[in-house]
Amino acid sequence: MAGAHVSNALVPYYPNSNRDVVKTQEIVGPQGAWALIRTAVLNPTPGRTLHELYMSVGKAVEKHANRAAHGLGLGPHAVAQKIKSYFGDGEERLQKLGLLRTSIPLKLAKHCEKLMKYTLPTESANTQCQAFRVIVELVTLFPGLRMNFVRARCMGGATSIDAICMLWSRPTTSPDEEWVFWNALAATSLSDSTLSTILEDCSIAQLISCDDGRLSISERLLIEHHCSGSNICSALCVRYLVGLLDLARFWLDMSDVKFAVARKLCFEMVRILEDIGVDILELGPIAEWQTPFDYDGVDSLAITLLNGFAIWFSKLEPDIWAIQPWYESFRKFLQILRRPRSAELLPNSSDCAMKGFNNIVPAVYQDVELQVAMDSAEGTPSAKNTVKMDLNCSNNSMSSLQSNIQEPQDPDEQAGSVHESQSGDSHSLASDTEAVESEQEIEEDISSQDSGDKTQRVASGAESHTPDSDARNLQYETEEDISLQSDKGNNITAEMDNDDNSEFDMELDLESKADAGDSRNIYRDVVSANINYTIHNDFSG
Known part of the structure; x- marks a missing residue:
């Protein structure tokens, strides 16, 4: 009995018990650390699997819940739409903005209070970011509305940028760059600043007037935008200009002073568009390293202009359009909006410039050269290879693009051809019986080769392949996707189908960097292309 008794002080020895224990010296180096991470990824645990399941289900439920909430009038966008509906358009907006300087309607105050609650960290990060966006839009679109947001009870009297950002900060999670950008932009729009002083210390009539002898509000905003060293301040200046130019009475005045202000606005817009790269002749997605930017604000300002x-054009005779002091600056502004990249960054204003002013500033076409890089894996197009911009074309034209890619022949194929030729010559000198037998042997050798082999049967008298019979076709469609069609040849032909109504011509000279010996893949890594692309441009005097 004593021999069978096992003491609790003894630890039983199991040789395989420490097999899964990670040794310290194995993870000291970088390779060991990556091996540990790779092992954890390749061996999923129940906890992580359940976490991924809960996250996917939660996102799906959140999507449907947000749609239902929006339909019920909940959420930042729904509340913002109610505030916009209160102010209305035209003269009604001017009257409501004038009353806002003296009193705060109870209904409007409730909407502002409700919207500000969506900025608190108790909401999700996505909901906060949506609230930041609509606050920036409302504060700049309706001058004087800022104080209604600041006086909300949930703000706790915070008026400085740091105090507001501290109130909205998320202590548990690290927000992304977009959240940080819109948080700073919304906090700056609500704080007491130089811009808020410029907009709130004047009457509604002074906002839209341009008197001789002093700078107008729009000119002061242009100066602030041009001289400001802060991206946040510059973005707010653009937004405030949208609010001023959107007022109905701003464009009723056609004095020389207003013409001069309009000319300055066009010059500044050209500079803004060049700063964000609209004039760059390239296609494709925006670089991932770019910091967040308020492209919607620039797009709104452009379309408002x-x-x-x-x-103004509708009130002037066509004969005097070209002699207006602002015409040249406007023409240059319209010209840069018709560039290809404008459709990617500023879709609304680009579409307006392409379709709405052809009878005023005719579009002149110019052939330019573009550098395009299209990534592809194993010859199969991926979703990220699709061009994001929508090429607005006008005559349902068919643009063909062709290229020749020379593939060296396989040495084995060349050797086989020479061998066959020599065999054929030697057997032609023999008797007829021996020639027939040799020819049959050669055909049997050829038929036993791989079906993809392109050996030409010279000795047997078979029809040889021609470059025209082996062609690769690349079908390139500009709507939403890119489809590739391939044969086994050396020529690539690409066609672009256009459904809109403008003239368009593109010629591609594709230079493949793929493995030329692999006839199964059109593209292996990258295809660089020089494109002669017709853009909307105007050089008329």
């Missing part, structure tokens, strides 16, 4: 100038 276009709508205002359309009012």
Whole structure:
């Protein structure tokens, strides 16, 4: 009995018990650390699997819940739409903005209070970011509305940028760059600053007037935008200009002073568009390293300017359009909006510039050279290879692009051909019986080769392949996807189908960097292309 008794002080020895224990010296180096991470990824645990399941289900439920909430009038966008509906348009907006300087309607105060609650960290990060966006839009679109947001009870009297950011900060999670950008932009729009002083220390009539002898509000905003060293301040200046130019009475005045202000606005817009790279002749997605930027604000300012100038053109005779002091600056502004990259960054204003002013500033076409890089794996196009911009074309034209890619022949194929030729010559000198037998042997050798082999049967008298019979076709469609079609040849032909109504011509000279010996893949790594692309441009006097 004593021999069978096992003491609790003894630890039983199991040789395989420490097999899964990670040794310290194995993870000291970088390779050991990556091996540990790779082992954890390749061996999923129940806890991680359940976490991924809960996250996917939670995202799906959140999506449907947000849609239902928006339909019920909940969420930042729904509340913002109610505030916009209160102010209305045209003269009604001017009257409501004037009353806002003296009193705060109870209904409007409730909407502002409700919207500010969505900025608190008790909401999700996505909901906060949506609230930041609509706050920036409302504060700059309706001058004087800022104080209604600041006086909300949930703000706790915070008026400085640091105090507001501290109130909205998320202590548990690290937000992304977009959240940080819009958080700073919204906090700056609500704080007491130089911009808020410029907009709130004047009447509604002074906001839209341009008197001789002093700078107008729009000119002061242009100066602030041009001289400011802060991206946040510059973005707010653009947004405030949208609010001023969107007022109905701004474009009713057609004095020389207003013409001079409009000319300055066009020059500044050209500079803004060049700063964000609209004039760059390249296609494709925006670089991933770019910091967040308020492209929607620039797009809104551009389309507001276009709508205002359309009012002026309708009131002027066509014979005197070209002699207006702002015409040249407007023409340059319209010209850069018709660039290819503008459709990616500023879709609304680009579409307006392409379709709404052809009778005023005719579009002149120019062939330019573009550098395009299209990534592809194993010859199969991926979703990220699709061009994001929508090429607006006008005559349902068919643009063909062709290229020749020379593939060296396989040495084995060349050797086989020479061998066959020599065999054929030697057997032609023999008797007829021996020639027939040799020819049959050669055909049997050829038929036993791989079906992809391109050996030409010279000795047997078979029809040889021609470059025209082996062609690769690349079908390139500009709508949403890119489809590749391939044969086994050396020529690539690409066609672009256009469904819109403008002239378009593109010629590609594709230079493949793929393995030329692999006839199964069109593209292995990258295809660089020189494109002659027709853009909307205007050089008329």
